[in-house]
Amino acid sequence: MVNKIWGFFIIIGVVVCLLTGKVDVLNNEILECTKSSLDMIVKIFPVMALWLGIMNIATESGLLHKLSNLLSPLLQKLFPEIPKGHESLSLIASNISANMFGLGNAATPFGLKAMKSLQSLNDKKDTASRSMITFLVLNTSGVTIIPTTIISLRLMYGSTKPTEVVFACILATVISTIGGLIVDRILARRR
Amino acid sequence: MIERISSLIIPLLVLIVVGYGIFKKINVYDVFVDGATESFDMVLTMFPCLLGMIFGINIFLKSDVLNYVFTFLKPLFSRLNVPIEIFPMMILRPISGSSSLAILNNLFAHYGPDSFIGRLASVIQGSTDTTFYILTLYFGSIGIKKIRYSLWAGLAADVIGIVSAVVIVNLFFGA
Numbered sequence: 001m002v003n004k005i006w007g008f009f010i011i012i013g014v015v016v017c018l019l020t021g022k023v024d025v026l027n028n029e030i031l032e033c034t035k036s037s038l039d040m041i042v043k044i045f046p047v048m049a050l051w052l053g054i055m056n057i058a059t060e061s062g063l064l065h066k067l068s069n070l071l072s073p074l075l076q077k078l079f080p081e082i083p084k085g086h087e088s089l090s091l092i093a094s095n096i097s098a099n100m101f102g103l104g105n106a107a108t109p110f111g112l113k114a115m116k117s118l119q120s121l122n123d124k125k126d127t128a129s130r131s132m133i134t135f136l137v138l139n140t141s142g143v144t145i146i147p148t149t150i151i152s153l154r155l156m157y158g159s160t161k162p163t164e165v166v167f168a169c170i171l172a173t174v175i176s177t178i179g180g181l182i183v184d185r186i187l188a189r190r191r
Numbered sequence: 192m193i194e195r196i197s198s199l200i201i202p203l204l205v206l207i208v209v210g211y212g213i214f215k216k217i218n219v220y221d222v223f224v225d226g227a228t229e230s231f232d233m234v235l236t237m238f239p240c241l242l243g244m245i246f247g248i249n250i251f252l253k254s255d256v257l258n259y260v261f262t263f264l265k266p267l268f269s270r271l272n273v274p275i276e277i278f279p280m281m282i283l284r285p286i287s288g289s290s291s292l293a294i295l296n297n298l299f300a301h302y303g304p305d306s307f308i309g310r311l312a313s314v315i316q317g318s319t320d321t322t323f324y325i326l327t328l329y330f331g332s333i334g335i336k337k338i339r340y341s342l343w344a345g346l347a348a349d350v351i352g353i354v355s356a357v358v359i360v361n362l363f364f365g366a
Contacts, residue, residue, distance in 0.1 A: 056222050136329060165317065
């Protein structure tokens with residue numbers, strides 16, 4: 001999918017540039033993109049390093065674990081098929097808590113473990129269970145409460161109010177999560 | 192008021208995390224350095240994706256093809272108060288996290304984070320996640336072949352997220 005879109009972007013871009021006589025612009029851009037991508041990675045790198053470091057403290061000190069304990073009762077309602085006290089619930093909670101801080105990369109290992117644990121409850125091993133799909137929807141709708149990466153990047157690019165988007169982000173996330181869960185329930189009932 | 196609170200979010204987060212670490216007698220500095228070290232691997236895997244995406248997207252944008260091909264989309268977009276420049280991000284957000292992060296950087300560099308485009312891009316990035324990536328990674332890791340309705344449910348969440356981002360940014364920061 002990414003491959004097709006990427007190829008499409010380049011083919012269309014080059015052909016249109018050639019047809020409209022923008023060869024110089026194109027040449028310039030092809031050389032320039034290496035510099036701009038290096039600039040970007042230089043901007044992103046320290047931001048990621050900082051938050052990975054902070055998050056590591058939160059993981060090691062058990063703060064993330066505490067937060068996931070708070071979430072467990074709510075999750076029990078969203079995942080009625082999971083037996084009470086099953087380890088997959090706490091793994092899902094850890095994944096969601098890490099996502100809340102806008103740190104998708106810290107969340108992934110918990111997510112993979114949670115899926116494995118959900119698989120142990122699954123009857124048909126090659127087919128996605130309802131709980132798995134609900135968990136997936138929670139992840140794809142994004143449950144970010146503090147978009148740390150975005151705030152830091154805004155600051156890097158000279159925003160005067162880097163945190164002004166936080167409430168808009170939270171509101172949009174809540175709507176997309178609730179909406180996603182409703183669609184999930186409707187589709188689950190249908191089939 | 193909201194601004195006051197939101198500008199406190201990051202400092203408070205740092206205070207709570209580090210404070211709790213000290214309270215729990217963790218070697219906070221060592222643990223921080225360990226965590227930050229992981230960023231090297233991440234940057235190394237990210238850079239090629241970033242370069243590729245900037246390459247593709249910038250050639251595409253420089254050709255001004257958006258102006259030709261999406262002439263018919265433009266009135267619709269502007270009626271909805273969505274700058275056409277956001278279009279590539281909307282398409283790629285569910286597909287690849289590093290590409291949409293690259294686009295976000297690109298939009299910040301071109302239009303500035305405090306522009307309408309910059310704000311909208313921030314909220315879209317913050318309120319959705321990469322459905323295709325998560326689906327492939329999570330289901331791939333446990334050998335699920337029949338994904339049933341999960342793609343549709345995941346994409347629905349993305350569409351709802353992007354639409355609500357547009358509505359909310361217009362309400363909050365209306366151009």
